[in-house]
Amino acid sequence: MNKIAFWFTKVCLLLTCFTSNALEFNLPQDKSRLVGELTYYTAKKGDYFQKLAEDFNVGFLALMEANPGVDPLRPEPGTELLIPTQMILPYGKHEGIVINLSELRLYFFDTKKQKVHVFPVGIGRIGHMTPTLIDKITEKRKNPNWFPTADHREEYLEKHGKEMPKMIPAGPDNPLGDYAMRIGTSAYLIHGTNQRFGIGMRASAGCIRMHPEDIEWLFKKSPSGTRVKIINTPIKMTYIEPDTRIIEIHSPLTDNEGNIPSLLPISNGVQRFIGNNPEDLEILEELILDPNGLPVEIRSE
Template structure:
């Protein structure tokens, strides 16, 4: 596991301040054999004065909730100097065909498989909140817009009136008040978009009305590099499993989605999961705490001691 610790040089402090303003671009991973699904390496960040989760999420381009899940013992706003924060930059690929864009809702990540090279670009995304879920779908990029205009739907207008006692403007032109940000990609001919945002907080969370939100730099990269008609799949895979090299048993579990804001989804022990883990009681003892409290990190099932 890599360790990153800031040094007190003027250059590095300036660089860190820039990172607070502008997130790094997507993590890019080389893809191996089709039977290998493990990518990336977890990073350990040593906390210095002034660090907090939203800043670290932007610095390492990971989701806010992913940081929370991976570091349940940490206060996201009052990090103690010298403590270590796990940056969840290692993952298993979802069980999908490696083509186009894949958005796995429970992990709040978007994967783009490059058609010209054996690489995958991974981005954190915001998705629909409870009651306004991002739909599961198999579709395509139907349209690309720069500086899009936002026109709230009637449903949005009624919801805003119920919550705030007034209606929204009929349209919001490009600018700081436009929640679409600077770029938008339409899913097929639907009302759902992959778009930027005028609010940095909310990426890597369930915070939208159903669209997929991205950091400005990330959506610009997609806008510039992903062509019209690129295949898009939105999937729901809270549990990802892999036998790496035919024998190493790896599993990654995320909090399942729920439409009830007052409760968390429970991980279902499916027949596929039972078959993967097998009858080994020691493996189940390792896994049960993760099933009860998913942390989204890759776990290797192996004999202890």
């Protein structure tokens, strides 16, 4: 995830507008939590990762993580790319909105229709890490005004040498976009954006940022009182069939002090899931040292 600083400026120069739709899956009817299938795409001349991320509605960093060694600005035409459209659902109650910071993904669970909708999101950058929490949507605003925090205004003053307005009215200069939903009584919002960059990246001041068309959809589907759970879980596990184990590992997020947490030693839960087979442990070690954010099958016993 620390690659963001290198690519952020270059990506901004290539952005344009694309339409996108949420990834939608039926909820598994068995005990498995694996949904979707990997998408394979052959790069063409003129492709770049930000465009592909929007075309497939996946995160920019997720696309980079799944395709190490590929230039995200100019992938070689003919290169076969992996699009991360398969995933393990987060562990726990599948209700309302669940955001896994490690994945930079938001899950919306429609329990009536037994479906889950998955969106890429932008989250807090280093120094402004989005907190983990369990709460609910308490306020919804269409065409919201933005009231920058004191910290945000202080940073703006240091950077630009002038005061930032205490209120930014709704409109094209408002970074909240056209829709915003407050989480609990906190200052944290799930909101849109007036720019196309930063989705699937660590780019916000702590809020959850979504594509304009995605937040519009979510806004209409999420009444006040909708449960919101924010987690930070880089390792997810599940079974498909009794003896087939699937593990998905993401790069741990750099903390506010600039430290990258280690995934080692592995937790007791991961140890029990993997077992003691040397080949399985070798696969696990490779994934921890070089996470790809993709579900990987662990050899059946």
